[in-house]
Amino acid sequence: MLAHNRILKQHTRNHTGEKPFKCDVCEESFTQKGNLKQHMRIHTGEKPFKCEVCEASFTQKGNLKQHMRIHNGEKPFKCEVCDESFTVNQYLKWHMRNHTGEKPFKCEVCGESFTRNGTLKQHMMIHTGEKPFKCEVCEASFNLNGNLKQHMRIHTGEKPFKCEICDESFTQNVSLKEHMRIHTGEKPFKCDVCNESFSMNGGLKKHVRIHTAEKPYKCEVCHKMFKWNVCLKMHMRIHTGEKPFECEVCGASFTQNGSLKQHMRIHTGEKPFKCEVCDKMFKWNGYLKVHMRIHTGEKPYKCEVFDKLFNCRENLTIHKSIQAGQKQFNSS
Known part of the structure; x- marks a missing residue:
């Protein structure tokens, strides 16, 4: 009876x-003595x-129970829409807003809405410029811990x-997830124009520039535009003269690693490009392409004066030099 009256x-x-x-510390008040005891642990x-x-360690037993689900894998709170499960009921409530579209927390500055109050608080730091989390090593600051x-x-x-699978390690979980697609072959990001698929969204964004002709990266020296940042970086070496890739055999330097690899074939004698018709080997793919015209009969280079065709640019150049020399001889 006493217990009933107390409840x-x-x-x-x-x-x-x-x-x-x-x-007694912060003057917050509670309906139950047990809640006050739990609260006091914040101060102590x-x-x-x-x-x-x-x-x-945790201040409350309930928090320990939630934490234990990390170890035992228990996810008792299940979404009835998509079957995704969660360790904490609050996580399920937040998740349900993805299905309902409910975004009760609105930014008063730009009007953007969010499913969670914590996300709104993080967003507000964009407007305030607040970056309360500072690196003690290099003093870089961040808006999120x-x-x-x-x-x-x-x-x-x-x-x-x-x-x-391959033991490669990553600093971020999202990087590991992206990496796993190499093993699974998953390519969830699809081009709407040509249906080509990519394992990463960044790869799709770069690819789309082929269709849009967008060149967002600009050289500040000569104003040339590039589709990709890596191409701009390589281009900048023309202006700076930087050649970071050096041959250990002869000391020749190159602006690109690919150029160094091609150069190394001079020293190694490697000929990785093979003609499928006559089995002749070549150091460079460009040489193989020119050679293939012997078999195909293709002659894409034309002398506009004599209407003569050539299978490579060098032969056309030689032809023009001979004609120019002959013309000079005839006029003398």
Whole structure:
């Protein structure tokens, strides 16, 4: 009977708003004494509920129960729309907004809406410029603690996300997920124009520029435009004179690694390009293409004066030189 009266008394406070249990530190009030005890652990730092697997500690028993699901894989909260499961009921509630389209948290600056209040708070830092999370090594600042943690791996070299197939490790889980597509062959990003598929969204964005002719990367020296940033970087070496790829045999330097690899065939004698008709081998693919015209009879280079055709540009150049010399001889 006493227990029943106590529970009824506690319940009645939900209606009356009475909160008789007050924190002496911050003056926050509570309806139940147990809630005050839990709250006090914020101030004392006490975390009496300890995980026996990884030794993480918690202020509340319920938080420990939620945490244990990380280790046992239990996900009791299931979405009835897409069957995705979650360890915490609140995560399911947030997830359901993806299906309902509900975005109750709105930015008063730009009007963008979000499914979670925490996401709105993060978004607000774009407008305020606030970056409260600072790297103590290089002083780079971030608006999210998670971004700082990822950044710190640059300094520590930590790569906690490991591929179980080839053992390659990554600093971010998203990088591991992208890498796994190499093994699975999954290409979820599809071009709407030619239906070519890509394992990464960045690869699709680069590809689309073939269709749109977009060249977003501009050389500040000569104003030449490029589809890809890597092409701009290679181009800039024309202006800077930088040749970072050096031959260890003869010391020749090159602006591109591919050019160095081609050059090395002079020293190694390697001829990786084979004619499928006569089995002749070539150092460079360009030489193979010219050679193939012997078999195909293709002569794409034309002398406009004599209407004569040639299978390579060099032969056309020689022909023009001979004609120019002969013309000069005849006029003398």
